[in-house]
Amino acid sequence: MLTRTQWGFIALIVAGVLAPHLGVYPTFLMKCWCLALFACAFNLLLGYTGLLSFGHAAFIGAAGYIAGYSIKAWGLSPELGILAGTAFAGVLGYLFGSLAIRRAGIYFAMITLALAQMLYFVWLQMKFTGGEDGLQGVPRGKLFGVIDLADTLNLYYFVFAIFIVGFLLIYRTIHSPFGQVLKSIRENEPRAISLGYDVDKYKLLAFVLSAALAGLAGATKTVVFQLASLTDAHWHTSGEVVLMTLLGGLGTVFGPVVGAFVVVGLQNQLADKVGSWVQVIMGAIFVVCVLAFRRGIVGEWMTLFSRKR
Numbered sequence: 001m002l003t004r005t006q007w008g009f010i011a012l013i014v015a016g017v018l019a020p021h022l023g024v025y026p027t028f029l030m031k032c033w034c035l036a037l038f039a040c041a042f043n044l045l046l047g048y049t050g051l052l053s054f055g056h057a058a059f060i061g062a063a064g065y066i067a068g069y070s071i072k073a074w075g076l077s078p079e080l081g082i083l084a085g086t087a088f089a090g091v092l093g094y095l096f097g098s099l100a101i102r103r104a105g106i107y108f109a110m111i112t113l114a115l116a117q118m119l120y121f122v123w124l125q126m127k128f129t130g131g132e133d134g135l136q137g138v139p140r141g142k143l144f145g146v147i148d149l150a151d152t153l154n155l156y157y158f159v160f161a162i163f164i165v166g167f168l169l170i171y172r173t174i175h176s177p178f179g180q181v182l183k184s185i186r187e188n189e190p191r192a193i194s195l196g197y198d199v200d201k202y203k204l205l206a207f208v209l210s211a212a213l214a215g216l217a218g219a220t221k222t223v224v225f226q227l228a229s230l231t232d233a234h235w236h237t238s239g240e241v242v243l244m245t246l247l248g249g250l251g252t253v254f255g256p257v258v259g260a261f262v263v264v265g266l267q268n269q270l271a272d273k274v275g276s277w278v279q280v281i282m283g284a285i286f287v288v289c290v291l292a293f294r295r296g297i298v299g300e301w302m303t304l305f306s307r308k309r
Contacts, residue, residue, distance in 0.1 A: 004305075008254050012167075016160045026156040027224070032264050033163040034221040039244040039256030040170050041213035046242075047251035048174050049206045050186030054109045054238050055096065055116030056214055061233025062119065063089040063215030065129055068138040068228040073128070078141045078149055082162075082219040089215020090208055092119075097207035101200055113235060120233045134229030138222055155224065162220050166213050171253060173209065182206055243282065247289050249296030258297050 002010075016033070020026045038060055045051050067085030070076045076084065100111045123129045130136060140149035149155045173179050181202050184192045193199050222228045231237065240263065248259025263282070270278045293300045
């Protein structure tokens, strides 16, 4: 007998495989999968460890620049460029995390925000990033020297495969003994310390893993759009991932995925109709979410399903 999570995962796979053949624009889907992975990585830190980072844009932005530059200037293949961006985000996560975990609560959030903004201005001043114009013209190349990623369908399934690998890694992490320790830190940190766990070490490991997966999303997004820009490194992106996670369902497996699709879908549909007012609408949705259904879309649905049973 399959569990609800297993059924959900099967539905996710089927939907991802069939979506481009059902008339859904592949580029829109690829953006959604990249940001869904970003949201899942953020959820690992906030939803399962209880650490609110306002600086996660630093990792998706930095990985995008490193991946784009290594592919364009150094001639690396797309898979190696993405790995380079992911590794850089992981190292950056270690540096940021080593400083940030010394504080908790709002102080932790403000430290991550400050560090991310410092890095934002570094990217703005560096020549290879292209400043406000961004790093443009990143070639997609051939995957493993064989599969041409200039073909949109090939690129789509490559991006979807990356999302699935990242999603499964997060799922395995939160259901491992390591993940159980993270949950105990979230629920009662003093008790976790009293049981003998090195809480700072677990927090740092969670931060690095979250940063690396966020970097994987950013590097993949750069290959998709052939562009690395300051938009991904801006603090607005950190705010958007918080919205995606809370809207979909904080601390749920599929919540961030649903939240990412809802947010990106609304932005795409409303941008041409209301222009800059889309930010006001998204802010209103965030307020309603926090006040009316704090468990998020998936969380509320799971609660309703459990009550009916």
